[in-house]
Amino acid sequence: MQYFEDMTVGDVAEFGAYEVTRDEIRSFAEQYDPQPFHIDAEAAEESPFGGLVASGWHTAAMCMRMLVDNYLSETASAGARGVRELKWIAPVRPGDTLTCRLEVLETDPGDGSIGTVTNELTGFVDGDPVVRWVADALVEKRNP
Template sequence: MRFAEFHPGQVIEAGPYVLSEEELVRFAKDYDPQWFHTDAEAAAGSAFGGLIASGWHTCAIAMRLVVAAALEGSESFASPGIERVRWPSPVRPGDALRLVADVIEVRRSGKRPTLGILLWRWRLFNQRDQMVLDAEVTSLFRLEAAAN
């Protein structure tokens, strides 16, 4: 989507993305090697009752879905960050994750008119409609100079 296509109140949906146990463990071994992400036997005896995905993996899946649904081919070039991120429910092997992205604000920078700023809320839900990610994200877009 192009920057001009975003508007406050807009809802963008994507998915599902099915997370395999193999992918969950591989990501965790590389980037978040805590036992409850990497050791199925130990995780079975945990409070979670089994393996759970790293929250950072959950964020990466959301990013993949956002790119596929909205950012691919756009003027997006960076993000100054995430205002908040929460993982209210764990992601488990076999979960089918669905993105719901709500556009909150769309504006041109007052100081840099060739900079578009998009504030949006990304939520991921599993196949049971449990929210597994809730994040408020800012995306930046490189735009042409505004007409005078």
């Protein structure tokens, strides 16, 4: 288990290999972001994207799943204060494989049993960034 004291500015973790499917893109979009370029292949062809693309919210959610499975599950996570910045950089398409990189930008021990760790998460497809966010994670201290 990794605690606040174990995290240092500059630490990097790379993880994940999540294959994005057409069905998943459409299912997510039908429920949460039903814009034509997410749910209708013909309409998507006529869009500026030139084909079906995942919702940016879906892309962030897929990266969040990889973050939980590959990093937070081994961390004394106590949630987060929020996301300072979220940017969708490039579209994600059916058949793409997402990977992630997490870098510690700042640490603040604060008072009490939980510290704040500011991380930057970047999601990639074929080495190119597709989503990025900066978040303030709450992490339990080993010895408060």
